[in-house]
């Protein structure tokens with residue numbers, strides 16, 4: 001099957017080529033992001049392979065379907081960038097990679113927690129300058145602290161296991177309790193209780209209409225002063241403006257972000273010679289207690305290999321049977 005692969009980076013090629021070796025699909029690698037203007041590059045391709053910041057709104061899907069695209073394979077777990085209602089109406093199947101390495105994302109959340117708590121980013125810069133002063137680097141023991149995990153699917157569950165290993169009290173909030181997380185010692189509580197009782201809050205729910213700005217000004221006022229907030233899910237789960245106000249007031253003691261509401265204009269490219277036009281993002285960068293990574297939580301060898309294999313598997317299954325292995329349905333939006 002001919003597949004137009006958008007937002008391709010060298011590492012995508014490496015892992016997709018390896019996974020495709022036995023399957024023999026025609027992979028057309030495109031560096032550009034998928035948007036209305038770039039959809040034409042997929043003309044004649046039965047499938048389009050897209051990543052987190054590719055746009056798959058109704059007008060883009062219409063353009064793709066008009067050119068013969070029948071399948072959209074996402075090489076990610078989240079599907080908030082796809083208009084599933086439009087895809088269904090157009091007869092375009094949407095598939096994703098529901099699971100590749102939940103450990104990769106959970107471990108990155110832990111990297112943010114540890115770095116922020118022990119101020120590793122600041123310590124590193126100081127030591128390189130010959131400054132060995134400890135003032136300003138004071139952290140706290142994780143042992144005995146309360147960690148609130150919102151969304152205990154695959155990633156959240158992996159984080160429950162790790163944080164229990166640190167000796168933390170783990171509170172969880174999800175639409176449904178996972179007995180496996182409970183047996184690890186997590187206690188499911190209403191959101192308000194989790195917000196009020198946690199020293200660290202980590203977000204692992206998908207971006208849906210219900211979770212859009214889940215962490216807003218009202219939610220922040222319910223949190224403990226000095227709370228550590230970690231987001232490796234999707235940027236818009238946090239209202240950035242409210243978070244900036246929370247940082248200014250001290251309600252948020254530290255903020256670790258791997259995702260950002262307007263990241264599509266920034267992440268996954270080298271902008272080091274440009275002036276950042278996004279004033280909210282630039283403001284975030286001024287806080288000493290904010291640590292941002294550019295959507296790299298998934299970025300391990302193990303995860304990339306698994307993403308490539310599942311993506312090729314989705315394409316092969318669709319070509320053979322008319323159904324991908326991991327289709328996303330409109331119902332999942334609920």
Ligand code: NAI
Pocket residue numbers: 077078079098099102105150151152153154155156173174175176204205206207208210211232233234258259295296297298299
């Ligand atoms: P998952 O689908 O296994 O788990 C999501 C969990 O969130 C489910 O248990 C679900 O019931 C729960 N949930 C849904 N709505 C909720 C709500 N309103 N309140 C509380 N819980 C709710 O997904 P997984 O693999 O754990 O990933 C979670 C999210 O992380 C993905 O949707 C994706 O957006 C993001 N992600 C980010 C990556 C990165 O590199 N930063 C990589 C992979 C995923």
